[in-house]
Amino acid sequence: MGQMKGPGLFLAQFAGDRAPFDTLPSIARWAAECGYVGIQIPAWDGRLFDLARAADSKDYCDEVAGICREAGVEITELSTHLLGQLVAVHPAYDDAFDAFAPAALHGKPAARQEWAVGEVKRAAKASANLGLPVSVSFTGALAWPFLYPWPQRPAGLVDEAFDELARRWRPILDVYDEAGVDIGFEIHPGEDVFDGATFEMFLERLGGHPRCRINYDPSHFLLQQLDYVGFIDLYAEHICAFHVKDAEFNPTARQGVYSGFQSWKNRAGRFRSLGDGHVDFTAIFSALATIGYEGWAVVEWECALKEAEVGAREGAAFVAEHIIPVTDTAFDDFAGGGSDPATVRRMLGLDR
Numbered sequence: 001m002g003q004m005k006g007p008g009l010f011l012a013q014f015a016g017d018r019a020p021f022d023t024l025p026s027i028a029r030w031a032a033e034c035g036y037v038g039i040q041i042p043a044w045d046g047r048l049f050d051l052a053r054a055a056d057s058k059d060y061c062d063e064v065a066g067i068c069r070e071a072g073v074e075i076t077e078l079s080t081h082l083l084g085q086l087v088a089v090h091p092a093y094d095d096a097f098d099a100f101a102p103a104a105l106h107g108k109p110a111a112r113q114e115w116a117v118g119e120v121k122r123a124a125k126a127s128a129n130l131g132l133p134v135s136v137s138f139t140g141a142l143a144w145p146f147l148y149p150w151p152q153r154p155a156g157l158v159d160e161a162f163d164e165l166a167r168r169w170r171p172i173l174d175v176y177d178e179a180g181v182d183i184g185f186e187i188h189p190g191e192d193v194f195d196g197a198t199f200e201m202f203l204e205r206l207g208g209h210p211r212c213r214i215n216y217d218p219s220h221f222l223l224q225q226l227d228y229v230g231f232i233d234l235y236a237e238h239i240c241a242f243h244v245k246d247a248e249f250n251p252t253a254r255q256g257v258y259s260g261f262q263s264w265k266n267r268a269g270r271f272r273s274l275g276d277g278h279v280d281f282t283a284i285f286s287a288l289a290t291i292g293y294e295g296w297a298v299v300e301w302e303c304a305l306k307e308a309e310v311g312a313r314e315g316a317a318f319v320a321e322h323i324i325p326v327t328d329t330a331f332d333d334f335a336g337g338g339s340d341p342a343t344v345r346r347m348l349g350l351d352r
Helices: 024-034 051-056 058-071 081-085 091-100 109-130 157-179 196-205 218-222 228-234 281-290 308-322 341-347
Strands: 005-010 038-042 074-079 134-137 182-186 212-216 239-244 246-249 269-272 296-299
Touching (some): 005 074, 005 239, 024 038, 024 308, 038 296, 051 058, 051 109, 058 074, 058 109, 074 109, 074 296, 081 109, 081 182, 091 109, 109 157, 134 239, 157 196, 182 239, 196 212, 239 281, 239 308, 281 308, 296 308
Parallel strands (some): 038 074, 074 134, 212 239, 239 296
Antiparallel strands (some): 246 269
């Protein structure tokens, strides 16, 4: 059985313009001081990482890895979530998602998509230069505005959306295949791939592409009221990354899964710091140990209530306490006896 690694921390929610969050050396040291042994780097954040240089220069990647080692952490994965989002954007979200791209591309959806595709491909080469076998991302979305089937969806609308999504991602995934790197897609509301059924639709249209895999995040499943522990068994072969994030769901007579357009603080379903929500992490870590998951456990901190740095420090200890050191022996070995083929056959009543 494999051994999970961690705790790691996704830096996207912490990177900023003030110290120690404004440079890679300082934020890496801070993460180590919080108790983390790994960091997941947002590939789009130029304050921490130069994606273009990383794709072109093994020397630069060695330098980045050395900075992390000196701070006491290693790189878990590169994240291209915001870049992957721009691979497929429905026009209803063009203005909102322009913020993920350089200002020169705002209002130019075709140019923005072309740029994003190039950046995601760069992350494959950068991951390979860093010696990372896994990256994490979003699929983007074309069908999401039609999630609820009212008015009735025209026949073929969803099929065409997923066909197009696969057409856009297949050449990107081929680049990842050449680089020897998997993409773990975070299954997430707001993406066309938001649950197991939609992941299967996407994977089928990709012809079962071997680099199309899953970044498992139970918080999004709890908020959809999906069996997030059973999901691990069902999609074990596809899970290559793990975002450890908590959430709670408190339906009332006023709101439920859709949460009534309320702010995060006032939603029936909301994200919480680790240990403050409803996710059963004991069951999750046990299920992941059972399937032999060997990747990282990376905290993605998001909470509607708790202060971020407090949540980060608590999260490191929480993950460290939940990772199961996997045994390579059986607990009842002490009571076992020797065995040979003749003994086995005799115990079965054979050869009598």
